Amino acid sequence: MGSYSQIIFADYPVFNNKNWYYQEIVQLIFLPDDFISEKRRYSTRNKLVWGDAYDNKKGIFEFNGFKQTVKVCKDRLEIFGASLKKAKRDFQQAKKISQQEGFYDFSLSGITYEQYLLEIKNIIDSKEKTYEQLNTNLRESLTSEDLGIYGLSLDSHLYSILSVMSDNEIVEYDLTDVINGGWVKKSQAQNVDYEKIIILTEGKSDVEFISNSIAKLFPHLKDYYHFIDFDEYKVESSASALVKLITSFSAANVKHPIIALFDNDTAGLKEMKKLTSITVPPNIKFLRYPDIAIAKKYPTVGPTGKKKMNVNGYACSIEMYFGSDVLMRDNELIPIQWKDFEEKERKYQGEIADKKYVQERFLKKLQQNNMIEINEMMELLNGIFRAYK
Numbered sequence: 001m002g003s004y005s006q007i008i009f010a011d012y013p014v015f016n017n018k019n020w021y022y023q024e025i026v027q028l029i030f031l032p033d034d035f036i037s038e039k040r041r042y043s044t045r046n047k048l049v050w051g052d053a054y055d056n057k058k059g060i061f062e063f064n065g066f067k068q069t070v071k072v073c074k075d076r077l078e079i080f081g082a083s084l085k086k087a088k089r090d091f092q093q094a095k096k097i098s099q100q101e102g103f104y105d106f107s108l109s110g111i112t113y114e115q116y117l118l119e120i121k122n123i124i125d126s127k128e129k130t131y132e133q134l135n136t137n138l139r140e141s142l143t144s145e146d147l148g149i150y151g152l153s154l155d156s157h158l159y160s161i162l163s164v165m166s167d168n169e170i171v172e173y174d175l176t177d178v179i180n181g182g183w184v185k186k187s188q189a190q191n192v193d194y195e196k197i198i199i200l201t202e203g204k205s206d207v208e209f210i211s212n213s214i215a216k217l218f219p220h221l222k223d224y225y226h227f228i229d230f231d232e233y234k235v236e237s238s239a240s241a242l243v244k245l246i247t248s249f250s251a252a253n254v255k256h257p258i259i260a261l262f263d264n265d266t267a268g269l270k271e272m273k274k275l276t277s278i279t280v281p282p283n284i285k286f287l288r289y290p291d292i293a294i295a296k297k298y299p300t301v302g303p304t305g306k307k308k309m310n311v312n313g314y315a316c317s318i319e320m321y322f323g324s325d326v327l328m329r330d331n332e333l334i335p336i337q338w339k340d341f342e343e344k345e346r347k348y349q350g351e352i353a354d355k356k357y358v359q360e361r362f363l364k365k366l367q368q369n370n371m372i373e374i375n376e377m378m379e380l381l382n383g384i385f386r387a388y389k
Contacts, residue, residue, distance in 0.1 A: 002018050002019050002181070003018070003019060003177035003178045003180070003181035003183055004016055004017065004018055004019075004049075004177055004178070005017045005020070005021040005065075005173065005174060005175050005177065005178045005184075006046075006049060006173075006174055007022075007025065007171065007172070007173045007174070008046060008170075008171070008172045008173075008174055009070075009124065009161055009162075009165060009169075009171055010070075010124060010165050010166075010169040010170065010171075011046065011048070011127070012048065012123075012124045012127060012129070012147075013046055013048050013049050013129065013174075014146040014147055014161070015146050016131070016146075017178075019178060019181070019183040020178060020183060020184065021173065021175055021178060021184060021189070023193075024154060025154070025158065025173070026066060026173060026189075026192055027192060027193055027194045027195070028076070028077060028080075028154070028155060028158060028194075029068065029072075029073040029076050029077060029158065029171070030066040030068060030073075030173065030192060030194075031192060031194060031220075031223055032190050032191070032192045034066045034067060034068045035064075035065070035066055035189060035190045035192075036063070036064075036065065036066070036067050037062055037063070037064050037186070038062070038063050039060045039061070039062055039063075040060060040061060040062075040063045041059075041060055042054040042057040042058070042059055042060065042061055043055065043057065045061075046174070048127060048129045061176070062176070063174070063176050064175050064176045064179045064180075064186060064189070065172055065173045065174045065175040065176060065189075066172065066173040066175075067170065067171070067172045067173075068170075068171055068220075069167065069168055069169070069170060069171070070162050070165045070166065070167050070168070070169045070170075070171060071167035071168065072220045073158070073162055073171050074159065074162045074163070074167075075218070075220060075221060075385075076220070076221065076224065077155055077158060077159050077162070078159075078385065078386075078389060079197065079221060079224060079385050079387075079388065080155070080195070080197075080257070080388055081155075081388035081389055082155045082156065082158075082159040082389075083159070083389050084159070084163060085389075086155075086156060086159075086389075087113070087156035087159050087160050087163070088113040090152055090153045090156040091113040091116060091149070091152060091156065091160075092113070093151065094149050094150065094151035094152040094153075095108045095109065095111070095149070095151075096151075097150065097151030098149060098150040098151050101150070101151075103135065103150040103151075104135045104141060104150070105135050105136050106135070106136060106137050106138065108138070108149065111138060116138075116149070116160070117160060117163065117164050118164075119138060119139060119142060120142060120147045120160065120161060120164055121164035121165075123139070123142055123143055123147065124147075124161075124164065124165070128143055129143055130143045130144050131144065132144055147160075147161050148160070148161075175189055194223075194224065195224075195257065196223075196224055196225065196226045197224055197225050197226070197257045197258070197259060198225075198226050198227075198228070198256060198257065198258045198259070199211075199225055199226070199227050199228070199258075199259050199260075199261065199384070200228050200242055200245055200246070200258060200259070200260040200261065201227070201228065201242070201260075201261045202237060202238060202239050202241075202242050202261070202262060202263055202268065203230070203237040203238070204230040204231070204237055205318060205359065206261065206263075206317075206318045207227040207228060207229075207230065209318050209322075209359070209362060210227070210261075210318070210380070210381070210384075211225070211227050212363075212366050213366065213377050213380075213381060214381060214384075216366050216371065217371070217374065217377070217378070217381065218381065218385075221385070225384075238267075239262055239263065239267045239268045239270070239271035239272070240271050242260055242262065242271065243271045243272070243274050243275060245260070246258075246260050246275060246280065246284060246286060247275075247278060249284060250278060250279065250280050250281060250284060253281065254281075254283075254284070255281075255283055256283065257283050257284075257388070258283065258284045258285070259284075259285045259286075259287070259384060259387045260284065260285070260286040260287075261286075261287060261288070261289065261384070262286065262287070262288040262289070263288065263289055263316065263317045263318070264288045264289040264290065264291065264312060264313060264316035264317075264320075265313070265314055265315050265316055265317055265349060265350070265351075266313070266314050266315075266347045266348065266349040266350075267349050268288055268289075269288060269313055272286060272288060285387040285388065287383055287387060289316055289317075289318070289320075289321065289380055289383075290379045290380060290383050291312040291313070291316075292312065292316065292320065292321065292375075292376045292379060293375075294320070294324055294327075294376060295310065295311045295312045295315075295316050295320055296310045296312065297309070297310065298310075298311045298333065298335075298336060299332070299333050299335040299336070300315075300335055300336040300337075300338060300350065301335045301336070301337050301338065301353065302337070302338030302348065302350070303338065306335070309336075311336050311350060313347075314336075314347060314348065314349070314350055315336045315338075315349070315350030315351055315352075317351055317352070319351075319352045319355055319358050319359065319362075320352065320376065321376040321377045321379070321380045322358055322361070322362040322365070322376070322377065323362075323365070323372075323373030323374055323375070323376060323377065324373055325365070325372065325373040326358050326361045326362050326365060326373070327352070327358060329354075329357070334352055334353050334354055334357070334358060335352075335353050336350040336351065336352060336353065337350060337351060337352070337353040338350045339351065
């Protein structure tokens with residue numbers, strides 16, 4: 001007879017799979033810690049899957065599967081490039097594919113992506129479901145084809161469904177029956193082979209503060225990022241060394257997703273320019289820390305004395321993203337100290353005057369339950385999260 005697994009989006013089941021489950025879907029939106037085993041009443045079993053079979057059944061069963069919110073699933077898809085813009089583009093391509101292969105008995109040509117989203121939202125809300133393969137009109141095909149159209153990429157298919165739901169709604173992958181039936185081992189399901197994005201930085205301190213910030217502010221994304229280990233492998237730390245790393249990976253045609261982060265200062269921008277003269281593959285993204293409002297009129301100390309200046313592009317290393325509360329001492333912002341003069345760029349290189357002091361304060365800030373003054377760090381992290389969009 002067999003057993004079935006299915007993903008439940010806000011109580012709406014899709015991706016029905018006999019005697020197995022879609023591992024590629026798990027790898028896209030779930031992590032091992034999302035797997036749960038919990039006791040539930042039989043009466044809670046999904047009616048669109050089971051009908052009234054469990055309405056009057058007493059007792060409890062053990063649910064086994066993955067559980068997460070819509071927002072977390074969307075965030076995870078987005079860091080690998082999913083977006084409404086990409087989904088819309090993929091939808092247009094899928095329409096061409098389905099037309100070329102004559103998959104449907106009706107025309108998709110006049111159906112827009114926005115109409116598609118409205119239709120799947122209406123289907124989920126109305127809980128309309130059929131398991132018959134009907135392709136005579138859009139609504140029937142969506143109710144029987146997992147709310148997607150033929151040829152649509154998996155990430156855009158999932159993202160489209162998630163985009164019509166509220167952030168706090170629940171997504172569950174119910175593996176209860178395929179595990180109980182012996183088709184899938186619980187330990188096997190929990191072993192999620194998800195991809196990591198490698199982050200390269202100019203130095204060790206960048207790794208420490210960025211990785212800890214992601215863990216604190218976006219714990220559901222932290223496991224997707226792997227940072228360069230400067231200590232273990234004695235990696236050279238500088239902007240020029242970062243350029244060499246990117247050049248080497250590009251030359252070796254490394255396929256793994258990599259994000260290289262340069263400081264938003266004189267040295268970082270100078271070195272980053274060198275990458276425009278080589279071919280960097282699309283899986284390697286290089287970007288600088290963003291311009292920030294606090295740096296537009298920031299106190300500096302240098303050869304011309306004390307002066308407030310726009311230090312974006314001149315002196316914005318990681319410390320400038322710790323927040324004004326960390327950068328203040330005795331009710332004044334700790335100034336930027338101008339140091340080396342870059343002859344070729346005709347610009348000074350600067351850095352915060354007391355780096356150790358602000359670094360220690362930021363580490364204490366990360367230990368607080370409710371962090372405040374995080375706008376600058378959020379801008380930096382969002383740049384990382386949007387690197388592939």
